[in-house]
Structures are given as C-alpha cells and as structure tokens.
Amino acid sequence: METSAARTTGMVLTTMAGFNFATEERHCSEHGAYTAMKTPVGWSDCTMCNAKRQQAERFRLEAEASRLTIMRQAEVPLRYHGKTLDNYDASNEGQGRALRVATEYADSFATARAAGRGLIFCGTPGTGKTHLAVGIMHQVLEAGYSARFAVVLDAMQAVKSTYRRDAASTEAAVLEKLTAPDLLVLDEIGNQYGSDTERMILTNVINNRYNAMKPTIMLSNLAKDKLGAELGERVIDRMREGGGRMVIFDWDSHRGAHA
Template sequence: MPSDVKNHLSGIERRLGVVGKEHAKCKVHGDYIAVIRESGERTGCPNCREKERAEEERLRKLEQFVCAHRSRAKIPRRFEGKTFADYSAKAEGQRKALEICAGYAADFGDHLKAGRCMLMLGKVGTGKTHLAVAIANFLIHERGISAIYRTVGGIIDEIRSTYDGGKGGEAEIMKILVGSDLLVLDEVGATKATDFELATLFRIINGRYEQCLPTIIVSNLGPKELPAALGERCVDRLRENGGILVPFDWESARSGVKA
C-alpha cells in the first residue's frame, strides 16, 4: 500500500464522527485503511466484515427456513432433537452405521444430484430411526435443505382422511412427499401391505425416482423380505445408481431395560 494515506476527511465523514484514517494490516487480506472514530474505535478489515455480514445473512435465512419447515418435516417429538453426536456406537456395526449415515449427510449434495437412496434395514431397537432422523435434522438445521419424515401408516391415514373431507387434499400430500429433497420413510413392512398401500408407495417412490430425489427407507425387514412390503419395482428403483444398504444386525438397545 502506498505511504500517502489520504487523511483528508469529507464533511459527511466528519458529521458521522470520523476523526482520522490510518494504515492497518489484516493477517488474511493484507493492507487496508482503518477509519478512526471519535470514540477511539478503529474499523476492522472490510473484507473480513463482508464475510461476517454474509455469514450473518446465511444464519438469518437458515433460521427462517427451519421455522417455516418444522411443521412440514413432521419429525416426532421423541426424535426431533436426535443427532449423530448422541447416537450410542459401542459395537463395530454401530460405529460403521454411524459413519455411513454421517457421511451420507455430509455428502448429501452429491447424493441429491445422483438421486442416491439409502436402505436402513435390520432388527428392532437398533437405532435406525435415530440415525435416519439425524440425517434429516442435519440437512434442515445445518444446510437449509428440505427433509421430511413419515411412517407408512401415517401416510396412508393422512391420504384416507382426505376422502372424508379432512384437511388438505391427496394431491397436496403427494406434492410434499414427492417434492421434498429428502424423504425418510419409516416403518416399512410393519404391517401386511394392502393393494392400496403398495400402489400409494409406488406412486411416492416412483415419483421421487423420476425427479431424481433420494429416499431413505427404514424397516425391520431384511433385504430379501423388503420386496413384499414395497413391491419389486420400488426396491429396484431404490437400489439404482449405487443405493446404499446399511444393515442393523445387533441386538436391541431396549433388551437390557428392565420392565
């Protein structure tokens, strides 16, 4: 920076309380001119301040998104605060599942572009829903990405309620289910699938497949049993383009809890 710093102050600057200027140096961005005010305050690096403003604006928009998206996400109260940090990973299988799920969330931009789905299958009480919701929570709260949680039974009940004059309409429900960046579909295969259920699930999964949008399936079934609950065509679509299978084959965490 040249040594002839302009210390001349305009009338506007003086009215704003500026009493001088001086050379300053930012460790990151190098030389700049610091403005000195009557209070003795010296302005910092303008480039750093611009980054701070950008981050403040990002956080403001993220907060607005989270508030607006919370009701649409419909994450149950029991799971709404679940994160990767509070998942208990003591066994090797648990640590591997945590690593895969955290990686899926961190690299979600790539999975979104590819429409890459995830199948979280295995025993009851092994933390499948916890990790699935942790992915959704990370995307919502850290990235501002739309992620919603639904159970199969909840979807069927919600759609059927519209036939009796319930709030909203089937088309509106399907628009949300098919259009969200991520859908976590839980309790797949919890009950014997009816023709209506299979047809509805195909509409959702195929609709998301056509839009190249990822779906996470959470089920207590194994890979060979899953087609009976979803249909072969749905499973085939979920596996396409490198669909990720995460097995949960350890014992339930609830088994050691005394009744």
C-alpha cells in the same frame, strides 16, 4: 467459576444503598481492569466476560428453539428431536458401520441430491435406524435443504382420508407433501396394513421421487428378503441405483438394555 482475572489490589469496602460490599480491583486478561464484588457465592467476574457468556447462552437458546421449530415443521416425532449423528451410540462394529454410512451420506448430501441417491436401513427393531435417519435430517436441514419425516401407516391413512366426501384436503395435496422435499424419510415400512391400495400409494410416492431425482431414506424392521417381497424388487433396485446403499441392522435392540 474460574476466570482469566487476576487480583491486582487489596480488598476495600464499598457502600451501596446503605449496605457494605467488599470490592477489589482485578484484571481480566481479555478486557483489562474491572471492579470485582464479593457475593455469597464468591467474587464476581469481569462484566464484559459475563455479558459475552449471557449473549452466547441467548444465541444457544435461540438456535435450539429454531432447531425444534424446524424439526416440528419436518414432522419429526418429538422423541427424536434431539437425535443427531454426534450422539448415536456406536459401541459395536455394526453400529460403527451404520454411523459411517449415515455420516458420509449427510456430508455429501449435495451429491446424493443431484444423483437422487437414497438409503435403506432395515433389520432388527430398536437398533437405531430412526436415530440415524433423523441425524441425517438435522444436517440436511441445517445445510438449507428441505426434508420431511413420515411414518408410512400415517401417510397411507392421510391419503385414504382424502377419499371421503367431506375431506379437508385432496390426495394430490397429501402426496405433494411427500414428493416435494429434497429428502424424505419413510419410517416403519412393512407396519402398514399391506393392502393393495397402500402398496400402490407407497410405490407411487417412491416412483415419483425416483423420477424427480429426489433422495428417499427407507426404514423398516423387516429383514432384507421380506422387505423385497413387501416393496417389490423393482423398488429395491431403484433405491440402490446411483450408489444407494442398504444397511442391515442385525444387532440386539438397545431398548431392553436400558429398561
């Protein structure tokens, strides 16, 4: 590893615990003189520089652990914990446009939160919709807002499970988890069973958030027209109110390209 140290005096042998070690006095441009020791992998660096690097690594590991904890608390699937706006592959025009929309939304989330402005990402599977949505969540959570990720089918099943007599939770408690956060990401809309009960629950969640001026990001593999038929044009219209945008992901899936 290269350092800012420079050799200043000749090498000497130092005896420690019965062993001879080669040492020499060197100079660190930041911390001044220090004694370097010859090791099997080369000369040791400035001890203060080493301490700073070790501290920086500890901070990095602590920040990573905190980030993972926050992702788990937001119920983001493990596969997407590391997905950020910075590592999204925008190699074609459509991906670049989608990234710009996501970045602008994340950067101005305070405004989006005040206006209750949401986003809709829909179209071809495997094109990065979830990646971008989780990337937005990373930035929103780091800014101190609350956010939650929910796969629609799982959310519907969680609500319907409260209808059992031995249910451990109530419908109100499950719905509160979806309506309370500053940002909700609803993934895989259209993959649920499509019953009238599910449509009613989903519409209820979206409308409650709409009335509370809380942004929602909706993700679906359905084409625009089919998504409108699934949710109803009233829901789509509300999602686009206040500057909300719909981004169509119509390029090829990236998953097969990496098979």
